[in-house]
Amino acid sequence: MTDNPYEASPERRAQRLAETAPTECDVRVGRLVTDLIGRVADKWTMIILEVLEEHKELRFTELARKVEGISQKMLTQTLRHMERDGMVTRTIHPVIPPRVDYRLTPLGLSLGAAFCGVWIWAEKNLTEVEAARTAFDAR
Amino acid sequence: MTDNPYEASPERRAQRLAETAPTECDVRVGRLVTDLIGRVADKWTMIILEVLEEHKELRFTELARKVEGISQKMLTQTLRHMERDGMVTRTIHPVIPPRVDYRLTPLGLSLGAAFCGVWIWAEKNLTEVEAARTAFDAR
DNA sequence: TGGGCCGCTCTCCTTTTGGTGCGTATAAAT
DNA sequence: ATTTATACGCACCAAAAGGAGAGCGGCCCA
Numbered sequence: 001m002t003d004n005p006y007e008a009s010p011e012r013r014a015q016r017l018a019e020t021a022p023t024e025c026d027v028r029v030g031r032l033v034t035d036l037i038g039r040v041a042d043k044w045t046m047i048i049l050e051v052l053e054e055h056k057e058l059r060f061t062e063l064a065r066k067v068e069g070i071s072q073k074m075l076t077q078t079l080r081h082m083e084r085d086g087m088v089t090r091t092i093h094p095v096i097p098p099r100v101d102y103r104l105t106p107l108g109l110s111l112g113a114a115f116c117g118v119w120i121w122a123e124k125n126l127t128e129v130e131a132a133r134t135a136f137d138a139r
Numbered sequence: 140m141t142d143n144p145y146e147a148s149p150e151r152r153a154q155r156l157a158e159t160a161p162t163e164c165d166v167r168v169g170r171l172v173t174d175l176i177g178r179v180a181d182k183w184t185m186i187i188l189e190v191l192e193e194h195k196e197l198r199f200t201e202l203a204r205k206v207e208g209i210s211q212k213m214l215t216q217t218l219r220h221m222e223r224d225g226m227v228t229r230t231i232h233p234v235i236p237p238r239v240d241y242r243l244t245p246l247g248l249s250l251g252a253a254f255c256g257v258w259i260w261a262e263k264n265l266t267e268v269e270a271a272r273t274a275f276d277a278r
Numbered sequence: 279t280g281g282g283c284c285g286c287t288c289t290c291c292t293t294t295t296g297g298t299g300c301g302t303a304t305a306a307a308t
Numbered sequence: 309a310t311t312t313a314t315a316c317g318c319a320c321c322a323a324a325a326g327g328a329g330a331g332c333g334g335c336c337c338a
Contacts, residue, residue, distance in 0.1 A: 033261040034185055036268065037254075041180035043173055060285055071327050076286065086271025096335050097283050107267060114260035115176075121253035122172040128246055129171065132225025181295095199315055210297055215316060235305050236314045281338090287331085294325070301318080308311075 039085070040111060044070055044078045049104070049112050052088065057103040087111060178224070179254065183209055183217045188243070188251050191227065196242040226250060 039045075044067070051066045052058060058066065064075055079102060082088045087108035093099040104112070122129075178184055183206065190205045191197060197205065203214055218241060221227045226247035232238040243251075 033258055033265075034182070036261045036265070037185070037257060038180045038182065041176040041257075043177055046173055046176060061283095072286070073288095073328090074326065077326095084272055084275040085268050086275075092285095098285055098334090100285065107264060107271070110264070111260060114256050117253050117256035118176065119168070119172050121250060122175055123168045125246060125249070126168055126171055129175075129224055132246070133223055136223040136225075200313090211316075212298085213296065216296090231315095234314095236312090237303090237316080239315065279338100282336090284333100286333105289330080290328085292325100292327080295323080297322085298320085299318105300320105302316090303314100306312085308309100 036085075039081065040087075041115075042078075044074055045082060046115070048075075048078055048082065049087070049108065049115075052102065052104045053109070053112050057101050059102070060100050063102065082108065175224075175250075178220060179250070181217075183213055184221065185254075187214075187217055187221065188226070188247065191241065191243045192248070192251055196240050198241070199239050202241060221247065 047067055047070075048063065051063065055062075055066070060075070060079075063079075064070065064072065067075065070078075079088060079090070083090050085107075086105055088102050088104055091101045091103075093101070179188075186206055186209075187202065190202065194201075194205070199214070202218075203209065203211065206214065209217075218227060218229070222229050224246075225244055227241050227243055230240045230242075232240070
């Protein structure tokens with residue numbers, strides 16, 4: 001990506017203003033949104049988000065068990081990213097076997113809610129997507 | 140990813156049933172959502188989706204120019220994935236310099252609409268995320 | 279004395295991802 | 309005769325992601 005596709009074409013911006021804009025979101029935020037979505041939407045973040053929505057507070061090994069399939073490395077890494085983005089809080093209890101609790105912040109919860117739309121879409125259009133795939137593969 | 144985390148743990152499913160499940164979605168939906176998000180979250184799909192929302196029909200090289208930075212390989216690949224999932228239609232005109240037109244299906248349009256929620260979330264919480272990041276990095 | 283628990287971190291190693299560039303068919307244009 | 313334009317497919321290579329497993333620090337229990 002040499003430079004930003006969101007600002008490239010003046011006609012495109014004109015069109016955006018002329019038409020009933022399909023997304024009324026600001027164009028310049030677009031890059032950051034893409035970035036954010038890319039970061040937030042990977043496989044593990046979603047699952048961890050979901051698990052932490054159910055059980056509001058979990059420690060490291062509990063998460064590792066619930067997520068089931070994640071490596072320690074990925075769990076640590078994902079949790080750090082989520083912490084950095086303000087999605088989870090990490091509280092260390094200085095006890096004898098170390099204990100660290102993770103829980104969602106309001107920000108994290110709201111993200112989960114935002115993704116609910118996609119979730120519902122997937123639920124609604126599941127069969128259509130699967131049909132499209134099998135039709136495509138059968139050619 | 141050795142196997143599917145959504146079907147792996149019996150205790151988790153039991154737990155899901157026992158509690159007031161916050162998402163009542165089917166397991167296949169979960170897989171599709173993860174899969175879908177993983178796909179849409181890649182760098183190019185989102186941008187192509189957006190570009191095709193604005194100009195409803197575009198040919199290959201037009202897309203290549205609008206997206207600006209994408210390699211031919213990635214453009215082809217991403218379009219094939221989107222076609223397989225039923226997001227775009229691909230019409231080949233058997234003319235002398237080949238001509239192929241791409242446009243969004245209703246399914247593709249509705250997906251764009253579904254992701255609008257996440258888009259809006261990101262737009263709304265952008266500053267908060269950035270603040271969290273700088274705060275985290277300053278430690 | 280020697281495990282074992284917990285929450286990591288670090289070091290390999292393999293897999294995946296993505297870019298570059300070449301080949302291809304075909305007819306019109308030069 | 310050669311070039312040009314179009315929409316790719318294919319082979320090759322570099323970079324990044326991600327998994328496996330070892331180590332570690334400190335205290336408790338046998």
